[in-house]
Amino acid sequence: MPEIALITGATAGIGEACARLFAAQNYHLILTGRRTERPERLSAELSSVCNIKIQILTLDVRNKAEVEEKLQGLSPEWKEVNVLINNAGLSQGLDPIHEGNTDDWDTMIDTNVKGLLYVTKVVSNWMVNRKHGHIVNLGSIAGKETYANGNVYCATKHAVDSLNKAMRIDLLPYGIKVTGIHPGAVETEFSEVRFKGDTERAQKVYEGFDPLVAEDIAETIWFCVSRPPHVNINDLVIMPKAQAGAYYWNKVES
Numbered sequence: 001m002p003e004i005a006l007i008t009g010a011t012a013g014i015g016e017a018c019a020r021l022f023a024a025q026n027y028h029l030i031l032t033g034r035r036t037e038r039p040e041r042l043s044a045e046l047s048s049v050c051n052i053k054i055q056i057l058t059l060d061v062r063n064k065a066e067v068e069e070k071l072q073g074l075s076p077e078w079k080e081v082n083v084l085i086n087n088a089g090l091s092q093g094l095d096p097i098h099e100g101n102t103d104d105w106d107t108m109i110d111t112n113v114k115g116l117l118y119v120t121k122v123v124s125n126w127m128v129n130r131k132h133g134h135i136v137n138l139g140s141i142a143g144k145e146t147y148a149n150g151n152v153y154c155a156t157k158h159a160v161d162s163l164n165k166a167m168r169i170d171l172l173p174y175g176i177k178v179t180g181i182h183p184g185a186v187e188t189e190f191s192e193v194r195f196k197g198d199t200e201r202a203q204k205v206y207e208g209f210d211p212l213v214a215e216d217i218a219e220t221i222w223f224c225v226s227r228p229p230h231v232n233i234n235d236l237v238i239m240p241k242a243q244a245g246a247y248y249w250n251k252v253e254s
């Protein structure tokens with residue numbers, strides 16, 4: 001059986017780009033997300049051009065029971081996951097702390113931190129048993145810096161940064177690689193989700209600016225995953241050329 005990659009949040013953006021790139025590298029894929037139609041379409045498309053197998057697991061990473069049931073329900077050969085890409089995540093709102101929506105806070109913490117942990121708990125056990133595997137965690141520049149009104153989203157990504165380090169230490173005896181990828185602005189559905197469907201506001205984020213695209217991140221992840229067995233990329237911050245940090249955006253006025 002060729003190598004297997006499990007990608008959370010493969011229904012859009014960076015996760016979908018990873019699915020395409022890993023399929024092109026002949027990985028069998030386990031694609032997860034809450035939406036069903038998109039991964040089915042993606043699966044049909046990839047299966048028609050690549051000689052790979054694809055499993056779609058429709059799940060909400062916030063739902064611990066569902067995560068465990070769906071992952072443990074995979075047949076033994078599918079549990080031989082070589083690469084786990086913990087990508088599912090989101091931001092909700094951009095408000096000062098005293099005006100924040102506590103439901104949004106719950107959603108971000110439950111998805112970006114607890115969801116990542118639920119998936120990792122199951123899959124890392126499979127990797128520990130086989131003494132083999134690579135976990136890639138999607139952090140963010142928001143996990144390296146804190147910006148105005150980003151409070152809880154930044155806190156969740158700082159948590160991912162910390163968990164990335166913790167996983168590397170705990171899984172060291174088992175030869176499991178752990179890599180943190182921390183992008184700046186990537187034009188995906190991220191801003192539309194952050195602003196709850198306000199497309200105009202979302203588009204303004206990238207106006208006059210040349211952001212990263214999902215494929216840039218997928219290629220970077222592939223670079224990390226395809227290093228020789230003795231090499232691990234611990235942590236990687238990747239920005240658009242036009243962005244020097246959370247606050248420094250080189251925008252061209254139109």
Ligand code: NDP
Nearest residue numbers: 009011012013014033034035060061089140186188189190
């Ligand atoms: P998108 O909104 O385009 O994609 C997010 C993906 O996460 C979707 O596939 C979505 O699937 C999935 N997802 C969200 N919530 C859940 C959930 N509860 N259960 C399962 N899947 C879920 O955003 P990006 O591709 O940009 O984001 C991917 C990751 O990259 C996130 O962790 C994000 O924080 C991080 N990131 C993004 C940056 C950016 O500027 N875009 C920069 C830095 C980091 P579905 O809705 O079907 O469940």
Ligand code: 8X3
Nearest residue numbers: 140141142183184185
């Ligand atoms: C997404 C990038 O700068 O909007 O994590 O927080 S940013």
